[in-house]
Amino acid sequence: MYQKNQLLLPDIGLTMNMKKKFSKQIFLLPLLFLFAAESFAGFREMQDQAGRTVQVPDNPQRVVALAPSVTEIIFALEQEKRLAGVTRFSDYPPRAQQWPKVGSYIQLDLEKIVALKPDLCIAVKDGNPIEVVSRLEDFGIPVYAVNPVNLQTVMEAIRNIGNLLRADAQAQFLSAQMEKRMNQIKKLTAEIPHKPGVFFQIGINPIVAVGKDSFLHELILTAGGRNLSEGDIPYPRFSQEQVLALSPEIIIITSMARGKIFQQVKKDWEKWPDMPAVKNGRIHIVDSDVLDRPGPRMVEGLEYLFRLFHPKAAGK
């Protein structure tokens, strides 16, 4: 009901306005009706995942995704028609690269964002600099922040974005799917008594691993492993000897180190044949984008980790 009213209201004045501008392109008029109506539709208040109350458009048409994970979510919800811009490393799905770029998610290009005339920006709380967010808001561009810090909040973020973009059904479906796949992993791991000790290396020089307060920590546990580097620091640094002392059964190296570098790092570890991970040949590389990006593909990452941790159980 509410929505209908909103749609009716602007019809009268706006067609006039639009006619002036585009009088020669009458064939476009029906389309314009839709556009005009929607862009002048009302706003609603929403609380974002950072806990802020944001005035967001009822039916956003020009959304700028300020992080690759947000782009992935929007594509997974099939709402890319609303997408006006993405960030530099938004490479999944591959066609996302065709969208206009607005800088990297850490070094956002304010001017380009404003030039895209967005009616909504979706930011990630950890990552996008707060200065840019407040500047965008100065320009009257609403910024909705998601804060996906664990599996649960990723699914929440998906549902929130679904709500924002009027794609509730898709979001429900997507998150239910993810939940289902996740629960299956959980069920499988519950039956396995041995949880292998995992050293999850995300940085090569210096060696950086993941602490308790990280996204990856939860993935490791859910996939049925023990995180050997758990601690209060989110991304702790390690020396080689500290890693040896942990005697990891599995070493996972993220693909920030691609190709040769990975081979080199693997070789470095293989200097220590007594280390269980080396003895059993369990040094693996994983696609960091699948694991680092708190988006829909995260479940794939989870399943992949599970297969690495428990090849036998996965074989069944």
Add this chain to the structure above:
Amino acid sequence: MIPAVSAENLSCALDRKRILDSLSFSVFQGDFFILIGPNGSGKTTLMKVLTGILNAEGELRIQGKSVKDFRRRELARKIAFVPQQISDDFPFTVRETVIMGRSPRMGMLGIETQTDKDMADQVMEFTAVAHLADRHLNRISGGELQRVFIARALCQEPEILLLDEPTAFLDLAHQIQIMDMLETLRKEKNLTIVMVSHDINLAAMYGTRLMLMKQGKIVCTGTPEEVLTFSTLEQVYGCVVLVDKNPLGNFPRIVPVPGRFVHRKILSSD
């Protein structure tokens, strides 16, 4: 008569080392007062005290008024200083350099009036650098540079002119040129000149009064004839010198005696 400069028990220490040791002397209006002495005798330090660059204990009066009672700019209108070596890292033109001498008489931004310009032209004329006015300092010779800095000091219209070895790096002709110029100034404008010199003969020829220093103390003060005796010089400089009357006039001529002659003398007197 009030002396132009008078010092009483002037002492100065640098890094706990006493450089000047209770000096007392007077310089009178119109004197050509030349400080001589071996290296490390404190001449240059004394010069810095006189210009107000260094502070010293004891009483220093300029025209009867204690320097402590002078404001810095006021003092700069009485005393001008010509240094020994001049930096030309940032080359101004000769005219710009000379007119800077007007600073103590100009406003903070040093904006020159017609009087200042006329004064600069006049002193450049006098010191024979007028033809160089638009040259840069790093494009003129050492003698010319020294004259430019004398012109700058004169532009200050001082009553007392202090110079620290102005002829040190100059050849004979330029040395005499500068010294003659200073003497003209003294005679025509009744300027009081205090100068440090290493060249005892120049000091003897131009100085009206000399002050011989050693290790921060005054050895003696007086006319060239009184000061420049061979016994005093040998005692102060620690070398053998020959002193006779300069054929040019009534002042002594000093010839340092090379070692080989000293040796023969000792042998022959043996």
Add this chain to the structure above:
Amino acid sequence: MPDIVKRIAAVSFLLLLILVAAGLLGLSLGSSQSLPTVLEYFLSGGEKDPMLANIIWRIRLPRVILAALAGSVLSLGGLVFQALLRNPLAEPYILGISGGSAIGAILGILMGLARFPGVCLCAFAGSLLTLLLVVVMGSGRAALKKDSLLLSGVMINAFCSSVITFLLSLSQDSRIHNILFWLMGDLSLPDLKQSGVLALLVFPCFVLIFCLSHIMNLLLSGREMARTMGVNTGAVMLVLLICTSLMVSATVSYCGLLGFVGLVMPHLLRMILGPDHRVLVPACILGGGAYMILCDILARTLPEQGEMPTGVITAIIGAPLFIFLLRRSKK
């Protein structure tokens, strides 16, 4: 009117024109809209397109102003240091003053202080400490010459950058990436208020330094000579040093490290205009501003994706010039 006043007025007017031209160019060029659209905007009297108006007035204008201020401050800082230390190679960045400010600023940032006044004050404290170090090293009994002053600057710089790395390694701060970008000289993201605060901080310094410009001329012939010409050298130098480090540290806390600007502009202007500081001070303020706006335009438009730190541009232009000057001064 005395010649010098005419000269100052003429030079200032000319450079003001250049500054304004650079500023207009800065308003017209950017990552999103090209020059013709902006010209159209201006020719049509504006107002038509609120988005373009936002980009020009609220994104580019503050940035142009910040760049101009940073350029003015750093050029003038270089000029003052060159006069005070009588060393044509002195410059806030090379002497390590900027590095000291950066340490202070980073400490401030890590302590979670606001940009103004917290971070600014920390940067000021840092710059004063390094300044003290430079001056102590530069006024030793050995009367340090050009090379040793530079050497001590290099040492201070190396020390500062290792302290910065040390601080960044200790902290597990998620803002590290931003800090690193800022360190390389970042002019992105100012708003008018920030530019305004910086302007309020530095304008009094500009005025004060201009008032002391003739005395800086006198100081060029040596501290002792200046004293004999009635200058209270101690007080003047103190005022100049404090003014300079105040404005440099404020600039560093807003823009990070923009190296070699204080070398390029004073030298260029001195070559054209001669060594008179009464002319050079306003010239550095206006010319330095224009230069930095141009550097920032390059930083904004050269990379196809995103931006590069403006400090990268200033260093790429400035460092070779520094080496050239060093070689020339050796001869």
